[in-house]
Amino acid sequence: MGLVHVSHFLIFSFPNISVMEQINAVITGVGGYVPDYILDNEEMSQFVDTSDEWIMERIGVKTRHILRPEQGSGVSYLMTRAVRQLLEKTQADPASVEMIICATTTPDYHFPSTASIVAGNTGLKNAFGFDMEAACAGFLYAMEVAANYIRSGRYKRIIVCGGDHMSSMTNYQDRNTCPIFGDGAACVMMEATTEEMGLLDGYYRVEANFEHLHMAAGGSAKMPSHETVDAREHFVYQEGRTVFKHAVTKMSDAVETIAKRNGLTKENITWLVPHQANVRIESAVARRIGIDEAHVMINIDHMANTSGGTLPLCLWEYEPQLKKGDKLIFTAFGAGFSWGASYMVWGYDGAAEAQKSPAQFYKEGEMSREDWYRLRHSEKSE
Numbered sequence: 001m002g003l004v005h006v007s008h009f010l011i012f013s014f015p016n017i018s019v020m021e022q023i024n025a026v027i028t029g030v031g032g033y034v035p036d037y038i039l040d041n042e043e044m045s046q047f048v049d050t051s052d053e054w055i056m057e058r059i060g061v062k063t064r065h066i067l068r069p070e071q072g073s074g075v076s077y078l079m080t081r082a083v084r085q086l087l088e089k090t091q092a093d094p095a096s097v098e099m100i101i102c103a104t105t106t107p108d109y110h111f112p113s114t115a116s117i118v119a120g121n122t123g124l125k126n127a128f129g130f131d132m133e134a135a136c137a138g139f140l141y142a143m144e145v146a147a148n149y150i151r152s153g154r155y156k157r158i159i160v161c162g163g164d165h166m167s168s169m170t171n172y173q174d175r176n177t178c179p180i181f182g183d184g185a186a187c188v189m190m191e192a193t194t195e196e197m198g199l200l201d202g203y204y205r206v207e208a209n210f211e212h213l214h215m216a217a218g219g220s221a222k223m224p225s226h227e228t229v230d231a232r233e234h235f236v237y238q239e240g241r242t243v244f245k246h247a248v249t250k251m252s253d254a255v256e257t258i259a260k261r262n263g264l265t266k267e268n269i270t271w272l273v274p275h276q277a278n279v280r281i282e283s284a285v286a287r288r289i290g291i292d293e294a295h296v297m298i299n300i301d302h303m304a305n306t307s308g309g310t311l312p313l314c315l316w317e318y319e320p321q322l323k324k325g326d327k328l329i330f331t332a333f334g335a336g337f338s339w340g341a342s343y344m345v346w347g348y349d350g351a352a353e354a355q356k357s358p359a360q361f362y363k364e365g366e367m368s369r370e371d372w373y374r375l376r377h378s379e380k381s382e
């Protein structure tokens, strides 16, 4: 029997008959990392005119993790640790990974790519890799890109990272944007399967809208200069109300499209995994498709908006609750505008996997900030 690789299918050739098996791309592991430092709303209200009450009511963020220069620098610091955890949990040989895609808006440098730095740090010596920039929709797009490499039949094992060092482009003098963002990264292993599971459908769009959400300078259109630094043009600029409306409408439409195309209803969707931009946006999208909030992954209260990191950080945190066969809809929206939704059937029972190396993050109320630091630093010295 000969085995021939053809786009999307494995063809088994028998003497008089060909049986075609579809190749799908399924997630087989999750790793993540958030930095130690916790910036809470009380501390923030000491340097910008805001309050815990306003931020909780209008955004739903209580605390965010921030990568401080004394701890490390660059998004590669976060992604390297996420990939190390993924390799440890899956016991995958780093040399068997064929590709790494890093979805980020805050790469370490314009070049070389963050993917090359993370691959070097984690021993992916047989992989090629690149960065993908699609703001908060980066990880959603990157999963689709990785899945298509796998569906082609040429690649079997790809790491997809999503994360951002948002504090590197957050203006802590601007109360309209600074409460929203945090730092963090997570990653997934995507592998080939002939089972009917993994990433099964996607709806993605991009549209030019510079005006309402951008970083004005630092790229090739407006190079960095003393003037751009003085004008604080290297930070996120956002017109919140306009972006809010686009985010709700576009994510809801995308989720509805994907649900209809795949016969998904509020009764059979196990998890909605929305981009974590504002808890009011997440609730509005959930309401529009009628899904109960118990089936919506939400961690914005302690993670904030980590841009490319929000979707994989949700998987990292909810992994213990995920079961083989669960039906997930992912949705994201970000600058560009870039947005979409995808449908995935989950590939493994997460409880045992998560136990190998539990997700570690700070959650207000579970321990004091001092205990969190003590825990993190005692672990490092062991």
Ligand code: ACO
Pocket: 049, 050, 051, 054, 055, 058, 059, 135, 136, 175, 176, 177, 179, 213, 236, 239, 240, 241, 242, 243, 244, 247, 277, 278, 281, 305, 307, 333, 334, 335
């Ligand atoms: N503390 C206190 N008051 C504040 C703060 C603050 N941190 N921020 C704004 N205000 C004030 C404003 O000055 C305004 O006061 P005024 O009425 O006297 O002028 C009032 O609160 C209301 O301001 P809005 O901007 O209308 O507040 P809104 O309820 O819309 O919340 C927010 C703002 C949180 C930014 C919201 O619009 C939002 O979440 N937008 C979408 C974000 C998003 O999805 N981004 C996409 C991804 S990000 C990326 O791609 C990089």
